[in-house]
Amino acid sequence: MTESPGRGHDHDGLQILTFPHSAEVSMHAPLPRLSQRSGGTTRSPVRDLLALTENPDVISFAGGLPAPELFDLDGLRRSFDAALAEPGGLQYSTSEGNPVLREFIADRYTAQGLPTTRDEILITTGSQQALSLLALSLLDPGDVVLVERPSYLAALQAFTMAGARIVSVPMAADGIDLDALNVLAEQHRPKLMYTVPTFQNPTGGSLGRSTRDGLTGLAARHGFRVIEDEPYRELRYSGDPLPYLAALTNEHVITVGSFSKVLAPGLRLGWIRTRADLHSAVVVTKQSADLHTSTVDQAAAAHYLTAGGLETALDRIRAAYGERRDAMLAALPQTLPAGSTWSTPHGGMFVWATLPTGHDSTRRLTSAIEQSVAYVPGAPFYAERPDASTMRLSFTTYEPATIREGMSRLERSFAQP
Incomplete structure (x- = not known):
């Protein structure tokens, strides 16, 4: 049974009401909802996938991460x-x-x-x-x-x-x-x-x-x-x-x-x-x-x-990233399923691939992570009508040998049912 409020006096002799703890809790109003703006914005899967980089066993092509060994x-x-x-x-x-x-x-x-x-x-x-x-x-x-x-x-x-x-x-x-x-x-x-x-x-x-x-x-x-x-x-x-x-x-x-x-x-x-x-x-x-x-x-x-410092840094970065881009592009034909297509960028950090009809890169991500490799599914990059067959691969974070190993793991993930 809910207790009734009691009566007491403050230090000036004024009468005040006192409420038992149970009644106090029951009278709390619900907190306001979050703003419509925050509720309409989804979390970034790219940021969430960055947690994978904390596991040294995972080769992650997910984040657009510069190579830390190239920092001056x-x-x-x-x-x-x-x-x-x-x-x-x-x-x-x-x-x-x-x-x-x-x-x-x-x-x-x-x-x-x-x-x-x-x-x-x-x-x-x-x-x-x-x-x-x-x-x-x-x-x-x-x-x-x-x-x-x-x-x-x-x-x-x-x-x-x-x-x-x-x-x-x-x-x-x-x-x-x-x-x-x-x-x-x-x-x-x-x-x-x-x-x-x-x-x-x-x-x-x-x-x-x-x-x-x-x-x-x-x-x-x-x-x-x-x-x-x-x-x-x-x-x-x-x-x-x-x-x-x-x-x-x-x-x-x-x-x-x-x-x-x-x-x-x-x-x-x-x-x-x-x-x-x-x-x-x-x-x-x-x-x-x-x-x-x-x-x-x-x-x-x-x-x-x-x-x-910038020109020296750029010379070092461009030389390294160019080799890494080439390593990824060279591995793609044997990595992705037959019928896949991909971009051939002149610069930047990313290759964009489209898998054959019927493939869903979001569903395939689980198999990739089981092989200790990761990428970003393409669907979140669409404001409307996402293409589930697309995926983004970043080539800047790792040296060519590690990229080739990561692509081999990705190839094995596509071999799984």
Whole structure:
């Protein structure tokens, strides 16, 4: 039986009610539900699969992980020592970021054919934060964002969290299907188009020059912005460089970059190349998110880069990753079931494979893990109508001999019923 409340007096003699413990518990109201935004966003299977890398027996082609043995530990240690030589390296900083670092990024853009000033650069906590800041700054709930089919999973998460409606654009041999894009832009009046134009995640493909021209032309015609996400651009092993989309139509394109793939992902350093019409809005959104990116990490990166460390790092990384890409591509014909197809990327970190009709890469993953090898099923990279036969393989983490062993294990997994 539930006890009735008793009566007592506080220290001023006022009468108060006292409730027994059982009654107190029974009167608790249920807690509010989580937000609709958080409930509508699924966990990243890529992040979950990274736990496999903690098991040294598993060869994981799942995560887009740079090779740790290629990090310049000595050079970065010296740069962190320099950053910590003054107490300012541990102080609050401006939201826009370290001016020396921003100047370096701007000068590199300019040297690559995209004239840029320091004031156009905003440093972010990795390029993932850059996407989140842009989504929150540019999108209202219900706004349409066009994405490639398939597309980068964490970008889909960022746009979903902002309440956007995501519409996929089919891909053609040279990248985006421009005819389909034109029709979809007419139908949906998008605010944004998101693309990874160079060595795309997950497919490894790149937009050809004519497709870049066509995409920027359609952005101008229909009045939508384009976010070009370029974390892999510096990782080219063959072929000729292609222009930035912003170099073709600066007014409509916002460019995002990152040092995660060329220095170290643990630094969490990315940036946005903004424009005057949106710079202030993005800075305010950044201030509300975290005030500013790590001061000491920015200062260390600025010291390392201005001392010439990037070119040496890139030479080392490109040589190693090119060999690893070649090792994976050479093993694929005997690894995957007959009738499979795959991309042949000129750079980046990924090969995208499509299994024959009737194969489901998600169901096959269990057999692969039993053989101590892992990959990422392709379905989560689709905003709609996933292709269950697709899969993503990363080739950067291991040396060629380990890649060949991992591919042998994967071949054995496909031999299982």
